[in-house]
Amino acid sequence: MDIMKGEVICIIGPSGSGKSTLIRCINALNDVQQGTITLEGYDVHDPKLDKLELRRKVGMVFQQYNLFPHKTALENVMMAPLKVLKEPKAEVEVRARALIKKVRLEGKENAYPGELSGGQQQRVAIARSLAMNPNVMLFDEVTAALDPETVKEVLLTIKELATDGMTCILVTHEMGFAREVADHIYFTDKGVIVEHGAPDTFFDNASDPRTKKFLGQIL
Amino acid sequence: MIETFQDFFRSVADTYPKWNFIFFHDPSQWERVISGFYVTVQLSVVCVILSVVIGIIGAWAQGSPSRIIRWVVQGYIQFFRNTPPLIQLLFFYFALGQFTPTVTGPDGWTEQPIISNVGWAIISLSFFAGAFNVEIFRSGLEAVPNATLEAAEALGFTRAQTYTNVTFPLALRVSLPALNNNLINLVKTTTQAIAIAVPELLYEMVSIWNDYASAQNAAMTVLFFTYIALVGILAFGMNRWEARLHVPGFGKTS
Ligand SMILES: Nc1ncnc2c1ncn2[C@@H]1O[C@H](COP(=O)(O)OP(=O)(O)OP(=O)(O)O)[C@@H](O)[C@H]1O
Numbered sequence: 001m002d003i004m005k006g007e008v009i010c011i012i013g014p015s016g017s018g019k020s021t022l023i024r025c026i027n028a029l030n031d032v033q034q035g036t037i038t039l040e041g042y043d044v045h046d047p048k049l050d051k052l053e054l055r056r057k058v059g060m061v062f063q064q065y066n067l068f069p070h071k072t073a074l075e076n077v078m079m080a081p082l083k084v085l086k087e088p089k090a091e092v093e094v095r096a097r098a099l100i101k102k103v104r105l106e107g108k109e110n111a112y113p114g115e116l117s118g119g120q121q122q123r124v125a126i127a128r129s130l131a132m133n134p135n136v137m138l139f140d141e142v143t144a145a146l147d148p149e150t151v152k153e154v155l156l157t158i159k160e161l162a163t164d165g166m167t168c169i170l171v172t173h174e175m176g177f178a179r180e181v182a183d184h185i186y187f188t189d190k191g192v193i194v195e196h197g198a199p200d201t202f203f204d205n206a207s208d209p210r211t212k213k214f215l216g217q218i219l
Numbered sequence: 220m221i222e223t224f225q226d227f228f229r230s231v232a233d234t235y236p237k238w239n240f241i242f243f244h245d246p247s248q249w250e251r252v253i254s255g256f257y258v259t260v261q262l263s264v265v266c267v268i269l270s271v272v273i274g275i276i277g278a279w280a281q282g283s284p285s286r287i288i289r290w291v292v293q294g295y296i297q298f299f300r301n302t303p304p305l306i307q308l309l310f311f312y313f314a315l316g317q318f319t320p321t322v323t324g325p326d327g328w329t330e331q332p333i334i335s336n337v338g339w340a341i342i343s344l345s346f347f348a349g350a351f352n353v354e355i356f357r358s359g360l361e362a363v364p365n366a367t368l369e370a371a372e373a374l375g376f377t378r379a380q381t382y383t384n385v386t387f388p389l390a391l392r393v394s395l396p397a398l399n400n401n402l403i404n405l406v407k408t409t410t411q412a413i414a415i416a417v418p419e420l421l422y423e424m425v426s427i428w429n430d431y432a433s434a435q436n437a438a439m440t441v442l443f444f445t446y447i448a449l450v451g452i453l454a455f456g457m458n459r460w461e462a463r464l465h466v467p468g469f470g471k472t473s
């Protein structure tokens with residue numbers, strides 16, 4: 001698969017089909033066993049690659065938010081630029097506050113993750129990744145742990161990001177959302193990409209029987 | 220003021236011969252109590268700090284990729300946890316003490332071991348409490364979710380940055396209540412240093428009642444109250460620390 005700058009890609013597929021594994025390979029959280037991944041000149045599959053440098057350029061948001069529970073929302077967003085990029089605090093704080101505003105959490109800067117709802121925590125997690133100014137954002141079933149009401153607010157945030165031109169790779173079970181925002185959809189099963197295409201063709205004219213079966217169950 | 224205080228306890232001793240608070244009306248006995256108290260406080264403070272340092276280093280070493288290092292730490296814990304601290308103290312002082320080099324004392328002709336009995340008490344008690352602290356910190360470290368560490372990793376944190384900014388602060392919060400208990404035990408265990416003649420509070424008190432049998436009940440009473448106060452101060456400090464580190468929505472469900 002090839003992903004252009006600014007594109008939004010959705011990966012769908014049954015549980016255990018390797019969706020998480022695929023996107024975790026992109027920021028080297030999992031090792032690449034076979035094949036190659038190249039990201040803006042970085043050979044991700046190269047075991048000698050400086051993983052830390054790569055990860056500064058790739059933002060990742062997890063299903064379970066994984067915020068730092070002992071830090072406030074603002075501190076969560078500021079931590080990586082301060083510690084990893086060693087940027088001056090004043091600058092980072094301005095940027096962090098702007099990001100919190102962007103994910104519509106103004107006023108929650110000093111709340112701890114334990115005091116926020118799932119949807120709010122997930123938006124802090126998105127802001128936290130964005131604070132590193134990544135070139136690509138990876139989302140692994142980021143709405144799977146949320147109730148339907150809060151799913152919307154998180155999806156809206158991602159949609160805004162996509163509109164702003166951020167390159168996004170999403171694993172999702174939100175088919176309606178995938179159809180609406182994705183430029184391209186990939187379907188995985190048993191560790192391989194079975195089929196891919198533009199959203200409309202993919203959803204309306206799937207050719208592979210496995211895709212048809214999956215879509216039939218879900219839609 | 221002091222005069223009336225001393226007179227009061229003198230009259231108590233006259234009326235109740237078994238309750239001679241001799242250190243409250245005899246300045247030279249008072250000095251013995253105070254010097255014992257200082258030694259106890261010093262012993263406690265030094266051992267608390269060292270045992271915490273040992274706990275942190277040990278817990279960190281237990282996560283080492285080297286199997287040999289992990290075995291050494293495990294052996295250390297098993298040894299110090301499963302044997303009585305009193306025997307450890309005697310072993311360190313009498314057995315190991317024989318093999319340490321000696322230096323010439325301040326008088327110019329006696330030979331003194333390089334590690335005094337106070338030194339051995341500090342070493343032995345710190346390692347004793349440290350063994351428990353390793354376990355305490357380790358369970359704290361294990362309580363930190365892997366997913367949280369993965370998030371730090373995904374943001375580009377180095378291993379050391381992840382440890383100092385995420386793993387350790389979270390593990391510490393989980394560990395504090397158990398640490399609190401163990402340190403209280405440590406302060407009480409310092410009294411066993413009497414066995415190698417460390418002039419701490421119990422040692423001085425026992426010396427006093429050996430000299431003045433009438434002071435025994437009084438000395439024990441004062442011992443109890445002093446330890447209640449010492450442990451109280453430690454527990455208060457630890458609780459304050461716990462409260463300061465408390466994060467809403469983390470740990471204790473509140
Ligand atoms: N390309 C592959 N080749 C071989 N094994 C794979 C491949 N992709 C994934 N796997 C294995 O399949 C298992 C499940 O993968 P993964 O967790 O990525 O699935 P998933 O699609 O994210 O599932 P879920 O929807 O439940 O999150 C893992 O143990 C992984 O090692």
Ligand SMILES: [Mg+2]
Nearest residue numbers: 019020021141
């Ligand atoms: Mg998954």
